[in-house]
Amino acid sequence: MPLMHALVDGGADIIELGVPFSDPMADGPTIQRASERALAAGMSLRKVLALVEAFRKTNTTTPVVLMGYANPIEAMGAEAFVAAAAAVGVDGVLVVDYPPQECVAFAGIAKSAGIDPIFLLAPTSLESRFDDVAKAGSGYIYYVSLKGVTGSAKLDLDEVAQRIPLIRERVGMPVGVGFGIRDAETAKAVGAVADAVVIGSRIIEEIEHAGPDAAVARVTAFLRSIREALDSLGEPRS
Amino acid sequence: MQMADTPYQMPDAQGHFGPYGGVFVAETLIPALDSLREAYAACQKDPAFMEEYRYELRHFVGRPSPIYHAQRWSELLGGAQIYLKREDLNHTGAHKINNCIGQALLARHMGKPRVIAETGAGQHGVATATVAARYGLECVVYMGSEDIRRQAANVYRMKLLGASVVPVESGSRTLKDALNEAMRDWVTNIHDTFYIIGTVAGPHPYPQMVRDFQKVIGEECLTQMPEMTGRQPDAVIACVGGGSNAMGIFYPYIPHADVRLIGVEAAGDGLDSGRHAASLSAGRPGVLHGNRTYLLQNEDGQIIETHSISAGLDYPGVGPEHAWLKDCSRAEYVGVTDAEALQAFHDLCRYEGIIPALESSHALAYAAKLAPTLGKDKVLLVNLSGRGDKDMHTVAEKSGIQF
Numbered sequence: 084m085p086l087m088h089a090l091v092d093g094g095a096d097i098i099e100l101g102v103p104f105s106d107p108m109a110d111g112p113t114i115q116r117a118s119e120r121a122l123a124a125g126m127s128l129r130k131v132l133a134l135v136e137a138f139r140k141t142n143t144t145t146p147v148v149l150m151g152y153a154n155p156i157e158a159m160g161a162e163a164f165v166a167a168a169a170a171v172g173v174d175g176v177l178v179v180d181y182p183p184q185e186c187v188a189f190a191g192i193a194k195s196a197g198i199d200p201i202f203l204l205a206p207t208s209l210e211s212r213f214d215d216v217a218k219a220g221s222g223y224i225y226y227v228s229l230k231g232v233t234g235s236a237k238l239d240l241d242e243v244a245q246r247i248p249l250i251r252e253r254v255g256m257p258v259g260v261g262f263g264i265r266d267a268e269t270a271k272a273v274g275a276v277a278d279a280v281v282i283g284s285r286i287i288e289e290i291e292h293a294g295p296d297a298a299v300a301r302v303t304a305f306l307r308s309i310r311e312a313l314d315s316l317g318e319p320r321s
Numbered sequence: 322m323q324m325a326d327t328p329y330q331m332p333d334a335q336g337h338f339g340p341y342g343g344v345f346v347a348e349t350l351i352p353a354l355d356s357l358r359e360a361y362a363a364c365q366k367d368p369a370f371m372e373e374y375r376y377e378l379r380h381f382v383g384r385p386s387p388i389y390h391a392q393r394w395s396e397l398l399g400g401a402q403i404y405l406k407r408e409d410l411n412h413t414g415a416h417k418i419n420n421c422i423g424q425a426l427l428a429r430h431m432g433k434p435r436v437i438a439e440t441g442a443g444q445h446g447v448a449t450a451t452v453a454a455r456y457g458l459e460c461v462v463y464m465g466s467e468d469i470r471r472q473a474a475n476v477y478r479m480k481l482l483g484a485s486v487v488p489v490e491s492g493s494r495t496l497k498d499a500l501n502e503a504m505r506d507w508v509t510n511i512h513d514t515f516y517i518i519g520t521v522a523g524p525h526p527y528p529q530m531v532r533d534f535q536k537v538i539g540e541e542c543l544t545q546m547p548e549m550t551g552r553q554p555d556a557v558i559a560c561v562g563g564g565s566n567a568m569g570i571f572y573p574y575i576p577h578a579d580v581r582l583i584g585v586e587a588a589g590d591g592l593d594s595g596r597h598a599a600s601l602s603a604g605r606p607g608v609l610h611g612n613r614t615y616l617l618q619n620e621d622g623q624i625i626e627t628h629s630i631s632a633g634l635d636y637p638g639v640g641p642e643h644a645w646l647k648d649c650s651r652a653e654y655v656g657v658t659d660a661e662a663l664q665a666f667h668d669l670c671r672y673e674g675i676i677p678a679l680e681s682s683h684a685l686a687y688a689a690k691l692a693p694t695l696g697k698d699k700v701l702l703v704n705l706s707g708r709g710d711k712d713m714h715t716v717a718e719k720s721g722i723q724f
Contacts (some may be wrong), residue, residue, distance in 0.1 A: 105623040106497060106609060108504045109347035115491060127621040153345060153608040158622025180345040180608060184335065203348035207511065212351065227349055 086290070087138045089299040091145050093306025094313075097259075099177070099281065102131050102151030109179045113284040113291070128155040128164070136171035148175035148201060148222075153186075161189050165196045175199035175222045183212075183219035190219045203227050204250060206242055217254040224250060225281060226260045228273065238263035244276045251278070267312035274313045282309065329575045329651075331642060336525020336612075339648060341641035344524045346611045350504070353511045358526045360431050365533070370426065377422045378537060381455065382412045384419075385541045388549055388702070394672045400692040401699035404554065405675070406542055406570060408706045415678065415707030416538060416566045417448035417519055423534035425452035428515035435459040435514045439503040441468055441496035441562070442633035442680065443475025444707055445519030450484035452517075460484040463502040465495040468632045475711050493626040496562075496636045500610055520563025521640030524611030528640050535569025542702060543573050554702035556581035556691070560683040561654065562598065562634035564643045566706035575651060584643060585687045587629035588656030598627035600639045601647050601654040614641045630659035630715065631679035633707075661686040663719060666709065678707035679715065 090098055103121035107114060128151070135147050149168065156164045156178060168176065176198055181189065183202055190200040199222025204212060206229065216224060228243050243260055251258050260273045261281030270280045286302055293301035331338045344354060364370040378384040387410065391403045408416040428436050436458045440446030446462040453460030462479055466488040469476050479486050492498040500523075507516040521528045521535075539557075546553050557574055559567035561584040571582045589597030597603065604615040609624060617625050617637040629635040646652035657665075662679060665686035669677050677685060681704070688703045695701075709716070717724065 105492065105625075106501050108501050108610070109349070109508070111505070112491075119491070122623060127623075129621070154616070154618065154624070155622035157607050158605075158618060158620065179347050180611070182344060182346065182348060182351055185343050185345055205347075205349040205352070207352040208348060209352060209355075212348070227347075 084134055084137050085299050086302060087134075088142065089303045090286075090306060091142060093303040094310025095145070095306055096279065097146045097148060099148045099150045099283070100131060100135065101283070102128050102149055102155060104152040104155060107152065111284060113287050116291075117287045128159055132167050132171050132173070135173055139172040143172070146174040147172065148177055148199075149173055150177040151179065153178050153180050156189075161192055165192050165198060169196040169198055173198060175201045177201040177203070177225060179203070183215040187219065194221060199223075201225055206239070206246065210253070213250060213253040217256070220254070220256065223257045223259050223279065224254055226250060226258050226277070227262045228260050229263045238269060238273075240272050243273060247276045267308045270309045271312040271316065274316055280309070280313065331645060332525065332529055336529065338528070338641045338645035340606070341614050341644040342525060342528055342612050343641075344611065345608045345613065346524050347508070349508045350511075350524070353507070354524055354526070356431070360427060361526050361530050364427055364430055370430065374423055374426055377426070378419065382418050382422065383410065384537065385545070386410050386538075388542065388545045390549065391669075391673050394668060395692065397672060398689055398692040400697060401555070401695035401701050402550075402697065403688050403692055404546070404549070404700060404702045405705040406538060406702060408538060408566065408704060409675070409677065409681070409708035413444070413448045413451050414710065415444040415448065416535060416569060416704075417445045417707075418451065419537055419569070420519065420531050420534040420565060421445070421448040421452045421517060424515065424517040424530070425456050425458065428458060428517070429456055431515065433513055433515040435461070435510065436517050437461045437463065437503050437506050437514055438517045438519060439463045439496065439499035440519065441465070441499070441635060442631065442678070443468070443472040443479070443711060444633060444678075446484070446486070447475050447478045447482070449517050449519070450479040450482035453484060454482045461506065462486050463489050463499040463506070465489045465493070465499050467494040468496065468499070471632050471715060472711055473714065495627075495632070497610070497624065497638070504610075520565040521568045521642060522563045522610060522612060522614065522638055528612065528642055531565050532568040532572055532642060535565050536572045538566065538569035538704065539571065539573035542570060546700075546702065550700055552700070553577055553580055554700040555695070556583055557702045557704070558583045558585060558684045558688050558691075559704040560585045560587075560634060560680050560706060561601070561639060561643060562587065562631075562636045562680065563638070564640035566704050568640060568642055570702075570704045571646070571652060582646070582652035583687065583691075584652055584654045585683045586654060586656050587631060587634035587662075587683060588658045589628040589630070591658055592656050596628040597656065598629040598635050598637065599656045600637060601643060602656050604637070606644065609638050612641045614638050614644045615647075630662060630719070631683070631712070633678070633680040634683065655687055657683040657686040661690075663716070665689055666712075666716065675705070676709040677705055678709045679712045681706045682709070
């Protein structure tokens with residue numbers, strides 16, 4: 084929880100909080116290791132919800148989006164999960180292995196509880212997919228900026244610059260871009276065309292390298308450098 | 322049930338077997354699965370493609386595989402007659418090659434020069450490396466480091482065939498982790514890579530496609546059994562890990578309502594021990610590896626580590642069609658322990674002169690339990706899905722013997 088507050092202090096507008104899963108198929112080694120550490124320490128979906136509840140005692144404004152895989156949610160039961168998430172103040176949920184066509188019921192339950200079902204779009208997504216996510220999703224679109232898993236290195240900025248305006252227009256939602264944003268420079272370049280930049284693996288690397296005592300300070304400092312880079316772009320787009 | 326009135330037609334267009342199957346993957350994989358589905362549908366209808374597939378099965382694999390009457394063993398057991406479908410006699414020593422031929426031809430058709438695979442026991446890895454060499458494709462096989470230790474001979478086989486074998490150190494370092502890693506490779510290299518999944522699991526169209534490339538096993542039996550015995554068997558028995566050899570022999574028998582279909586899962590140290598890999602017998606439905614199916618999981622929905630003496634059955638999920646066949650009671654699923662499988666392994670060696678794979682030994686062990694309870698006029702057909710040469714080290718270790 085101190086880390087969640089550190090993210091806010093460092094200038095994060097939204098917190099995406101990972102729910103660990105034993106088989107994080109779409110994630111690279113960094114998030115996979117983080118998942119294994121969390122599970123070994125006894126973390127679970129219920130405990131993540133408790134964490135949000137504790138965070139909300141002092142921060143009632145920063146949106147929190149849970150990000151994870153379908154099975155822990157299905158094990159808890161979709162309705163029970165959505166009710167619990169709404170009760171503790173979760174704002175959105177991104178289920179990596181729930182494409183729109185497989186979670187019509189779940190997305191409906193989430194929306195009716197005031198929780199945004201967030202969906203991914205990828206560079207390889209056909210335009211017909213834009214309509215699928217526009218229909219099923221709400222809140223924002225998470226654009227995966229490269230082929231591969233989280234934490235990968237390559238990022239095609241030209242491609243991002245070309246696709247984002249198109250997606251924004253078709254889905255009528257803000258578009259956040261993630262996967263491969265590693266420093267202030269890439270954040271600034273992506274921030275110039277996207278509504279938000281999403282950083283995951285890079286923050287976990289800071290935590291890994293810092294160790295438990297220095298993690299809060301390292302994460303705050305890292306995020307400040309990103310925040311400053313984004314703020315130098317001027318007013319956020321409306 | 323509904324299958325009595327309407328012909329069995331599974332999966333639906335979206336890959337669902339009732340509530341199971343489907344496409345539960347990240348968006349990044351959706352376009353690749355879409356184009357695979359389209360390419361597969363086109364090839365299925367293409368007589369030239371199917372003719373090449375059948376030609377390869379005949380001349381490269383050595384099909385049709387024979388059916389063998391295990392007469393001595395049946396007599397010793399004192400009940401039903403046991404017949405063995407000899408998939409162990411296929412090129413590369415198991416049924417896995419049937420599917421690999423089909424998918425490699427599809428990879429070539431789609432213009433993908435690189436194939437990847439996951440493997441547990443190494444049989445699917447060897448089969449993939451074999452077809453990659455046969456068609457001149459680059460090949461990378463992901464294998465859990467624990468399985469690499471258990472299956473050293475197969476690792477060397479793959480290397481001889483020109484494949485790179487990548488050890489997977491994450492999670493339980495077995496088949497499920499190899500599958501995760503192969504998926505990560507695929508999502509990164511979609512432009513030039515075809516993922517040859519070895520079992521009837523994963524996102525649509527894999528469960529259907531792998532079943533279709535394996536159904537040749539059951540189709541041959543439909544012709545061979547009446548030739549040998551004058552009728553179809555009373556029961557068809559196959560081991561189930563992911564379940565591809567079982568789906569291959571079961572599928573053509575589904576409309577034959579009086580033929581019992583029995584899938585045998587790995588009960589490890591016993592279903593009560595918690596150390597097993599029997600997802601249908603002891604699991605709950607959930608989502609893993611791109612499909613909804615029965616899974617071994619804890620109450621938080623985390624996948625738990627499984628155990629089986631046979632690496633090929635050591636998997637916490639199962640193909641979605643098996644989940645469906647269980648729920649609608651068309652197939653029965655039972656468990657066989659490590660000890661029972663080992664006994665059947667030794668019995669087949671000693672009484673029939675056949676060294677079976679430890680995976681197939683699970684099916685044999687259940688046949689040995691069932692046969693004495695039935696009359697001598699009853700017929701059991703067991704899918705002998707692979708040969709046991711790869712298991713020498715495991716069996717010797719269990720017997721306290723070192724090479």
